[in-house]
Amino acid sequence: MNTSLPDWLTNGHAHIWLPYTQMKTADLPAPATRTQGSRIELADGRVLIDGIASWWTACHGYNHPHIAQAVQAQLARMPHIMFGGLAHEPALTLARRLCTLLGPGLDRVFFTESGSVSVEVAMKMAMQYWSNQGEPQRRRILAFRGGYHGDTFGTMAVCDPDIGMHAAFDGAGARHELCELPTDEARADALEARLHAQADRIAAILVEPLVQGAGGMRMHAPAVLARLREMADRHGTLLIFDEIFTGFGRTGSMFAFEQAGVRPDIITLSKALTGGTLPLAATVASRRVFEGFWSDDPAHALMHGPTYMGNALACAAALASLDLFETEPRLAQVRAIEVLLREGLAPCKTLPGVRDVRVMGAIGAVELERRPDHAALRRTFLEAGAWIRPFGHIIYLTPAFVMPPEDLRRLTGTICSVLAASTASHPD
Numbered sequence: 001m002n003t004s005l006p007d008w009l010t011n012g013h014a015h016i017w018l019p020y021t022q023m024k025t026a027d028l029p030a031p032a033t034r035t036q037g038s039r040i041e042l043a044d045g046r047v048l049i050d051g052i053a054s055w056w057t058a059c060h061g062y063n064h065p066h067i068a069q070a071v072q073a074q075l076a077r078m079p080h081i082m083f084g085g086l087a088h089e090p091a092l093t094l095a096r097r098l099c100t101l102l103g104p105g106l107d108r109v110f111f112t113e114s115g116s117v118s119v120e121v122a123m124k125m126a127m128q129y130w131s132n133q134g135e136p137q138r139r140r141i142l143a144f145r146g147g148y149h150g151d152t153f154g155t156m157a158v159c160d161p162d163i164g165m166h167a168a169f170d171g172a173g174a175r176h177e178l179c180e181l182p183t184d185e186a187r188a189d190a191l192e193a194r195l196h197a198q199a200d201r202i203a204a205i206l207v208e209p210l211v212q213g214a215g216g217m218r219m220h221a222p223a224v225l226a227r228l229r230e231m232a233d234r235h236g237t238l239l240i241f242d243e244i245f246t247g248f249g250r251t252g253s254m255f256a257f258e259q260a261g262v263r264p265d266i267i268t269l270s271k272a273l274t275g276g277t278l279p280l281a282a283t284v285a286s287r288r289v290f291e292g293f294w295s296d297d298p299a300h301a302l303m304h305g306p307t308y309m310g311n312a313l314a315c316a317a318a319l320a321s322l323d324l325f326e327t328e329p330r331l332a333q334v335r336a337i338e339v340l341l342r343e344g345l346a347p348c349k350t351l352p353g354v355r356d357v358r359v360m361g362a363i364g365a366v367e368l369e370r371r372p373d374h375a376a377l378r379r380t381f382l383e384a385g386a387w388i389r390p391f392g393h394i395i396y397l398t399p400a401f402v403m404p405p406e407d408l409r410r411l412t413g414t415i416c417s418v419l420a421a422s423t424a425s426h427p428d
């Protein structure tokens, strides 16, 4: 084992600015040099079992040869071409395949390069849909407590301000409407009253279906989504599902909305869209929304167009990723992971300091009573050979769907034993 840090880390660290990181006090980041399956190799030769799948993108594990070959072939032919006035096969084929997967009603795809931007595009679609219909006063988005939809200014305005990521920007932009999810009758009544009072000003209701991810891994029943669909219809507003976290099998079905038996008017996808290889996102609209832009008036066109829109390499990766959902048993793997997560995390339930243990599909979360020392926990997990990154009160696993059962058992076992040891040493 080589214990010295690589030169590129020691020399480059003075010039890099890392995400969500207090650069003065944070540990140096772990130098990753190679990935394979659900493992990350570090510069000193240590190999970590990856519990996060790189912010839940790498659903097929790392370095899947089918995606690598597709990207290499596309790289040799045409890496990228502007999407204004030009079209290419990977983007148009991907659009058609995504619509087939999503099923009837969702049939126009707008590509972008990040999840946040795909949510911004969804919000723009909703607002402009209404202004094209002669209702330009519908400028508000109704979103939910516990929600996370991105870090850009537009999306910060629909995140829960108390989840602790955006406090530095309080007051910097317009906030939209924030409600509690209608998980019980009192909350449903409150939402109903809000919609009633604001009905002619709400462009859309925006929600992460089944699981609010980065806002705290909070889960809700499919019936909540059916209720939102019913309310949106009754109040004549649009419904947007942000499936950037939940899409592509993470909750046990290809898309979370399938479990609720209702469809949104607009859906956003990213994260696992390319199997964790290249940045790509999609905003998919229903025919009704698309037809709201269908006009002889050029001002009724959707005015958005990122430079790298529909990047051909990313679209080739996404097509290969969709192939893998057909040729390999991904959803069966997610069901097996769900069982292992339930079994493996169950012992945490009775530990002092643990408030809740939640599992859905390939998502396992342990919620603590108090915010733990994240840096100390990360170090402990790293020493145990596990890549696990707690946030807020949450320690979570979102593994690759191909993770072998023995690796997953090691991760859940590590979480249980680390929590048992830390609550034992701080008995208050």
Ligand SMILES: *Cc1c(COP(=O)(O)O)cnc(C)c1O
Binding pocket: 114, 115, 116, 117, 119, 148, 149, 150, 151, 208, 213, 214, 242, 243, 244, 245, 246, 270, 271
């Ligand atoms: C990650 C995430 C986003 C933001 O995506 P970025 O690619 O990081 O901009 C938006 N919504 C949800 C539900 C997410 O999980």
